Amino acid sequence: MNIVVCVKQIPDPANPGALDPGTNTLKREGKLILDESDSYGVEMALQLVDKAGGGEVALVSMAPNGEVSGLRTALAMGAARGVLVSDPSLQGSDALTTAKILAAAAQRLGSADLIIAATESSDGYTGTVPEQMAEVLGLPSVTFAKKVEITGGILKAQRQTDAGFDDVECPLPLVLSVTAGVVEPRYPSFKGIMAAKSKPVETVTAADLGVAGVGWAGAGQKIVSVVAAEARGAGEVVEDDGEGFAKIVSFLENLKVI
C-alpha cells in the first residue's frame, strides 16, 4: 500500500498572521509548522500502511522559501520521503493552481493507491483542494471521512453529512479527505526526529512539474478591498461567587425570553 499525504506548512496559529498591505495576501513569514489538520492524514496513512503489511507513506507540500520544517515533523512521525514544491513564481496562486501543483507532485512520487488530504487547511480553508486534485488526476474521491478502513482493494468510510453520515465504498486508487479527530496523531519520538533529518525531500519548481500559468497571472481572482468589520464589544464580565447563575437568570428575564 503506497500512500501520498498532502501536508500544508503554515504559520503557527498561536501567532495569528496579518494581511500584507502591499499584496493583500496572507503574510507567510518566519518558521512554518505542520498544519495540525494534516497530522490526522499522516497518522491515518501510517496506520493503513501498517495494516496492509507493507508499502510507504510519502508527502507532498507546496510552500515558499524551501520551507521544510513542517515536512520534517511528518517525516518524524514515520513518513518515508517527500516532494516540496517551492518556487517564487507560485506566489499568489489560487486553490485550483495549488491542486494542479500537488497533483503533479503526487505523480512524481510514483503511483499511489491512496492520496490523503485534510478537509480544509487551518490558514486558507478554501476546502476545495482535495476534490480539485481528484479531478485533475481523474480519480474518484471520498470526502469528509470520519472513519476509514480498506479491505481487498476497496475503501469503506463513514462520510460526514449535514444530517448524520453516509457509508461510502470506493475502489482504490482514490483521493480521501479526512476530518480532524479521525485518528489520534502520534507524537514524533526522539528516534523519529533524528531519523527524519536524513530522509529524502526533493525540492522542485512548477516548471519541473510541467505546470504553467501559476501565481498571480494564473489566478482567476484579485483582491479589491480589505476593510475592518464592525467590532462587537465586550459587555459585563463577573466572577462567579456562587451567585453567577442568578446574573444569567436576570439577564434572560430582561430579554423577556423567560
Added chain:
Amino acid sequence: MNIWVYAEITDGAPTTGTLELLTKARSLGTVAAFVAGDVGNAAAALGAHGAATVLATGDLAGRLPGPAVSAAMQALIAGGNAPDLIMMPMTYGARDIASRLSVKLDKTVLTNNVEISTDGSVNVTTPVFGGNVMVTTTFTGTGPHIAMFRPKSFVAEAGGAGAGTVIAVAVPDADATGAARVTAVHVEESSGPKLDEAAIVVSGGRGLGEAAKYEMIESLAKILKGAPAASRAIVDAGWVPYSYQVGQTGKVVKPSVYIACGISGATQHMVGMKGAKNIIAINKDKEAPIFGIADLGIVGDVHKVLPKLIEALKARG
C-alpha cells in the same frame, strides 16, 4: 446576468440556505435552480424565491454529488447554456461539486463568502481573522464564475412568482471519477427546534470535561426551548454529532441568545455565532477570548454554574 443557484432539497423542501441564495440571486439577474435529485413539490418554493426554471438531474442512485453533478453542469455549459455565475451554499455536497467543476472549466472557485455585488464584474466578500476583517475579491477573466456562500449570509424572502419550470438534465455516464457509492444513509435524530432556526442556542465545549456532562447543555436547552450546539473540539472528540457544530466549518447561527459554556472562543467558532443578538459566556478562564464578545460573561466553573442555573429555571416552572 444568468445565474444558477445550486439548490439542495431535504425532506421534499428546499433548505433555508438554498432559499437565501435564490432570494439574493433574483436581485442580481435571471435565476435557474440546479437540483441534484428529484424536485418533487419543491418547484413552488424554488419559484417563489426566484427560480424561473429548475434544472433537475433526477435521483443520483447512490452516486456522490461531486463527480455526477459537475459532469451534468459541464455538459449543459458545453452545450451553449453557460450561466454567468453559479452560486452555491457552503455545504459538503456543494463543495465537491464546485471543486470538480472548477477543474472541468479551468476556473477559480471562491468559497466562504457572505456578500456579493455586481458592477460589470462579480465581487464577493469573505470574513477573515474571525470576522474582524472583510476581504472583497473580484473574479478576473470570463465566466461562469463559481462562488460559494456561508449560511445566513442573506435573508430568504418569497417573491410573488409561481413555480419554476422543471427541465430534466442528463447526467453523463460516469467515468472512473464516479466510482464511489453510498451504501447506507444515517440520519441523526434530533428533537426540539432546529439549531439554525432556534431563538435560543445553548452551546458546549471542551470545558465540559467529558461527554457525559453534555447532558447539562441538553437540559438547559430544553428548559429554554432552545437548541443544543457544540464547538468543533467536542464534535471531533465524538461527544456529539457534526450537525451540532457551530462555526466556520459548521452551522452559522443568529439566535436572540447564545449561551457558550466551556468554549474558549476560537476565531473559527466565533464566525459562526457572533451574529447572535445577545451572547452569554461561562468560562473559568477570565482571559478566554469569548469574553471579548460576550454581553454577559461569568468567570466560573460550568460544573458549578450550570446545575444551579438549571435548578433555578426549573423552579420557575
